[in-house]
Amino acid sequence: MIRKLLRRVFLRGESAKRQAERIPASRHGIRREQVSTGARRTCEALQKGGFKAYVVGGAVRDLIAGIPPKDYDIATDATPEQVRGLFRRSRIIGRRFQIVHVMQGPETLEVSTFRAAHDEDTLKDEHGRVLRDNVWGSIEEDAARRDFTMNALYYDPTEEVVLDFHHGVDDIQRKTLRMIGDPRARYREDPVRMLRAVRLSAKLDLRLDPKVQAPICDMADLIDNVPAARLFDEMLKLLFSGHAVACVKRLREEGLHHGLLPLLDVILEQPLGEKFVMLSLANTDARVRADKGVSPGFLFATLLWHEVLTCWEKRQQAGELPMPAMFAAMDEVLDQQGEKLAITKRVAADIKDIWALQPRFDKRSGRMPARLVEQPRFRAAWDFLVLRAQSGEAPQELADWWDEFAHASHERRETMLVADSGPKKRRRRSRGRSSRADETKVSPDGTP
Ligand code: ATP
Ligand code: MG
Secondary structure, three states: OHHHHHHHHHHHHHHHHOOOEEEOHHHHOOOHHHOOHHHHHHHHHHHHOOOOEEEEOHHHHHHHHOOOOOOOEEEEOOOHHHHHHHOOOEEEEOOOOOEEEEEEOOEEEEEEEOEOOOOOOOEEOOOOOEEEOOOEOOHHHHHHOOOEHHHOEEEEOOOOEEEEOOOHHHHHHHOEEOEOOOHHHHHHHOOHHHHHHHHHHHHHOOEEOHHHHOOHHHHHHHHHHOOHHHHHHHHHHHHOOOOHHHHHHHHHHOOOHHHHOHHHHHHOOOHHHHHHHHHHHHHHHHHHHOOOOOOHHHHHHHHHHHHHHHHHHHHHHOOOOHHHHHHHHHHHHHHHHHHHHOOOHHHHHHHHHHHHHOHHHHOOOOOHHHHHHHOOOHHHHHHHHHHHHHOOOOOHHHHHHHHHHHHOOHHHHHHHOOOOOOOHHHHHHHHHHHHHHHHHOOOOOOOO
């Protein structure tokens, strides 16, 4: 008991002892105006209230690396209630890790209270994964519990100084991703850090410190113990980082795509599937970088499509009719992957809409095409068809036809429709329909 207590004091003392290096603007290169107005105002208000306040984490790292941050996190010694008391437009969120969302104009800032480092009393699962850590601590402890050295930087916009506890600024300048503490222990505490290492190295074009890289291969299985919802969030971050292609390439180079991203395992092993997925990821990267909207439904529909195709084919070979087989295949794939990836019901519904419309693109006769282009999901489904065409799975001519049809006048559409070449029974029906259409068809000069 006494030993435990001593060790705890010692451990806390170790991290608390580490002095921050105060890096001046001439070395870190951040200009105050580069920091968003909302982040500056939030820090100023907290400091006026008598608290410490810093921009922290990814935003500081990105600013030093010359990349515009996508959002800002603020760290403070004020408790969530104290923060809440200072900002009219704010709310406390989270039950276990309480943080405060502060609204400043169009921005939402995430304000967290400094957290304590883990110690022997921290609740962990049987693999060593940390289950709970919501004890407030000092700024030194807060820095020590962050993952990589370059993520433990604290920028004070008032003094324009960066507090650097673990030589993170040097590591950014040397383009090396280094872990705070022992990488093996840190991966055990939170296996998601393996994914973060790959994502950050792709985003910032960093070399992985060999100590960060080496354990990943044999520890990748620990990812299985991460709750699905957390993994899903992390996957979205990776896939919507604007560097998804680079991330996936790195995962493969490191031999990490197995296990880390169970979803990609199967797909990347099918030649056509790989081309399709890579095209889709490149397309997503381009949209993210151009600040265009991206939807998880669309992306997951592309990632899982080749599994659906395989399953669909199997069912048809077993004698099922095409459409029922398609719907059954969709459900089967979503049931398997959806659970692992915590795909929400809403996203699953979007995915199904896009898939279910694909076979309908093959019907270019009768009244179906006009109905299809009126569907609310037509545009997404057509974008999906374009990807299929680019990967060689569908004819390009088909994608072009639908694009022209969707934008054509009523008259032009009539001339575009392809004569139905279905089985005899259907042909007879369509003949009937077309003869009726002939009766009512009006020539350009208005005569029947
Ligand atoms: P991005 O630019 O993609 O947002 P980020 O590093 O800011 O990258 P966030 O998920 O926004 O990633 O996390 C904010 C900060 O919280 C990180 O910079 C890091 O300091 C800390 N952090 C996040 N996840 C972990 C983790 N799994 N373990 C330790 N610290 C973490
Ligand atoms: Mg961030």
